[in-house]
Amino acid sequence: xxxxxxxxxxxxxxxxxxxxxxxxxxxxxxxxxxxxxxxxxxxxxxxxxxxxxxxxxxxxxxxxxxxxxxxxxxxxxxxxxxxxxxxxxxxxxxxxxxxxxxxxxxxxxxxxxxxxxxxxxxxxxxxxxxxxxxxxxxxxxxxxxxxxxxxxxxxxxxxxxxxxxxxxxxxxxxxxxxxxxxxxxxxxxxxxxxxxxxxxxxxxxxxxxxxxxxxxxxxxxxxxxxxxxxxxxxxxxxxxxxxxxxxxxxxxxxxxxxxxxxxxxxxxxxxxxxxxxxxxxxxxxxxxxxxxxxxxxxxxxxxxxxxxxxxxxxxxxxxxxxxxxxxxxxxxxxxxxxxxxxxxxxxxxxxxxxxxx
Amino acid sequence: xxxxxxxxxxxxxxxxxxxxxxxxxxxxxxxxxxxxxxxxxxxxxxxxxxxxxxxxxxxxxxxxxxxxxxxxxxxxxxxxxxxxxxxxxxxxxxxxxxxxxxxxxxxxxxxxxxxxxxxxxxxxxxxxxxxxxxxxxxxxxxxxxxxxxxxxxxxxxxxxxxxxxxxxxxxxxxxxxxxxxxxx
Numbered sequence: 001x002x003x004x005x006x007x008x009x010x011x012x013x014x015x016x017x018x019x020x021x022x023x024x025x026x027x028x029x030x031x032x033x034x035x036x037x038x039x040x041x042x043x044x045x046x047x048x049x050x051x052x053x054x055x056x057x058x059x060x061x062x063x064x065x066x067x068x069x070x071x072x073x074x075x076x077x078x079x080x081x082x083x084x085x086x087x088x089x090x091x092x093x094x095x096x097x098x099x100x101x102x103x104x105x106x107x108x109x110x111x112x113x114x115x116x117x118x119x120x121x122x123x124x125x126x127x128x129x130x131x132x133x134x135x136x137x138x139x140x141x142x143x144x145x146x147x148x149x150x151x152x153x154x155x156x157x158x159x160x161x162x163x164x165x166x167x168x169x170x171x172x173x174x175x176x177x178x179x180x181x182x183x184x185x186x187x188x189x190x191x192x193x194x195x196x197x198x199x200x201x202x203x204x205x206x207x208x209x210x211x212x213x214x215x216x217x218x219x220x221x222x223x224x225x226x227x228x229x230x231x232x233x234x235x236x237x238x239x240x241x242x243x244x245x246x247x248x249x250x251x252x253x254x255x256x257x258x259x260x261x262x263x264x265x266x267x268x269x270x271x272x273x274x275x276x277x278x279x280x281x282x283x284x285x286x287x288x289x290x291x292x293x294x295x296x297x298x299x300x301x302x303x304x305x306x307x308x309x310x311x312x313x314x315x316x317x318x319x320x321x322x323x324x325x326x327x328x329x330x331x332x333x334x335x336x337x338x339x340x341x342x343x344x345x346x347x348x349x350x351x352x353x354x355x356x357x
Numbered sequence: 358x359x360x361x362x363x364x365x366x367x368x369x370x371x372x373x374x375x376x377x378x379x380x381x382x383x384x385x386x387x388x389x390x391x392x393x394x395x396x397x398x399x400x401x402x403x404x405x406x407x408x409x410x411x412x413x414x415x416x417x418x419x420x421x422x423x424x425x426x427x428x429x430x431x432x433x434x435x436x437x438x439x440x441x442x443x444x445x446x447x448x449x450x451x452x453x454x455x456x457x458x459x460x461x462x463x464x465x466x467x468x469x470x471x472x473x474x475x476x477x478x479x480x481x482x483x484x485x486x487x488x489x490x491x492x493x494x495x496x497x498x499x500x501x502x503x504x505x506x507x508x509x510x511x512x513x514x515x516x517x518x519x520x521x522x523x524x525x526x527x528x529x530x531x532x533x534x535x536x537x538x539x540x541x
Contacts, residue, residue, distance in 0.1 A: 005385065007378075007381055007382055007385050007391065007393070176394070176420070176421070180393060180394040180395070180420055181378070181381060181392070182390075182393075182417075183385055183390065183391060261420075261421070264418055264420060265418075268418035268419035340421045341421075342419070342421055342422065342423045343422075344423060
């Protein structure tokens with residue numbers, strides 16, 4: 001079969017990917033800049049012609065994340081999406097999903113905050129996403145796409161990882177990636193199927209033990225054992241699932257660390273810098289959790305400085321500093337509130353921060 | 358031509374975003390890398406709308422740009438705001454309809470597409486934006502007309518396919534009315 005290429009918005013790519021990878025259910029509540037996800041899915045009509053996927057506009061973000069909990073309990077591929085203020089509302093549900101070890105996909109097409117903020121792109125939800133916006137010791141696997149193609153690909157990858165580790169997976173995107181259109185190579189349609197994973201509630205047969213999905217363990221000793229089990233799983237994820245991309249780090253004197261739309265800006269900054277003879281490279285974390293700390297630590301002694309480019313006051317910079325353990329100066333440049341710094345602006349500030357003439 | 362970085366700006370409702378989309382689709386048909394990046398702020402409601410389109414033979418880095426190879430402005434506000442965003446030696450296209458103040462830079466190429474007047478004369482105001490696209494493509498043949506047509510078939514729902522010949526005609530009309538104001 002010939003390659004199928006389409007021009008899609010980042011948000012549309014999420015929706016198309018969900019259908020094509022055989023997702024069973026989407027529950028969501030509209031919010032700019034990600035409403036095209038539910039719009040695109042809803043256009044397929046409620047019992048969508050291609051796969052029969054359930055698409056439901058919930059009464060709120062809180063309802064949507066709890067619908068995901070219910071669907072995920074039965075071993076269905078369930079997902080939700082929102083943007084920053086809506087994602088704050090989902091935090092309680094995410095903690096419960098992590099506590100009950102349920103696989104699901106959550107998409108945050110982030111916008112400027114705090115509060116109701118703006119509708120323009122932002123990366124100020126990094127802390128909320130990777131440090132646990134809800135309560136308790138938990139982590140989500142966090143994927144950060146920087147092209148519309150990745151926005152598409154990470155839906156299937158996200159579901160695969162969620163089911164492999166029985167854990168919520170987050171795609172942390174931003175308004176720019178969500179709204180822009182690029183070429184996407186589409187994958188073949190996969191049928192929906194629900195397997196017996198040994199934990200999902202499928203209707204109890206007579207001679208099978210009952211299955212119980214909960215995050216409530218009133219005895220502290222039992223709760224601690226649950227925590228230890230989850231932590232062991234996280235250690236496994238840290239070992240296996242760190243993903244990153246390196247661009248021209250081989251001979252670099254300076255390394256930019258950026259994800260999402262900022263990594264696209266940073267790629268241009270590399271060109272601008274190299275045109276002036278300044279050897280700049282980039283490490284782009286693809287998984288924000290687990291974070292590519294070990295690789296950053298390896299690179300640190302080879303360079304004179306690292307700059308995180310983030311659309312925030314500087315959040316990921318804390319993880320970069322932890323990774324390099326003071327071996328190299330780490331600085332930050334970024335705009336807030338929905339403003340994307342241009343490559344030239346980042347380059348000028350990069351030179352200022354590292355005193356390069 | 359390796360890369361064309363283009364900004365189209367005008368009033369919301371003039372078809373700025375869809376014009377960019379049609380060009381982007383044509384780029385896909387021509388095997389190019391493309392990015393279509395809209396402004397989607399609250400300023401779109403009744404105010405100005407703009408879209409960045411990048412067509413390239415190479416991987417596209419930043420979709421966020423401050424300077425453009427080409428800027429197409431369709432109202433006074435957009436001209437005032439984006440005339441300075443044209444790279445020196447770049448191109449500025451405008452439609453004089455409703456303009457009080459005209460472009461002043463002397464280090465760029467300037468073209469006039471009287472699309473509003475022509476569309477009104479032909480009674481085809483709905484394809485005004487395609488006429489602008491035709492004028493632009495006459496000067497900057499980054500994609501060919503066959504690929505614009507293919508792109509239209511791919512991007513429009515089937516019920517709108519009967520309008521495609523009208524669009525292609527508008528493309529040719531646009532090409533016939535574009536005037537050189539200055540070339541550097």
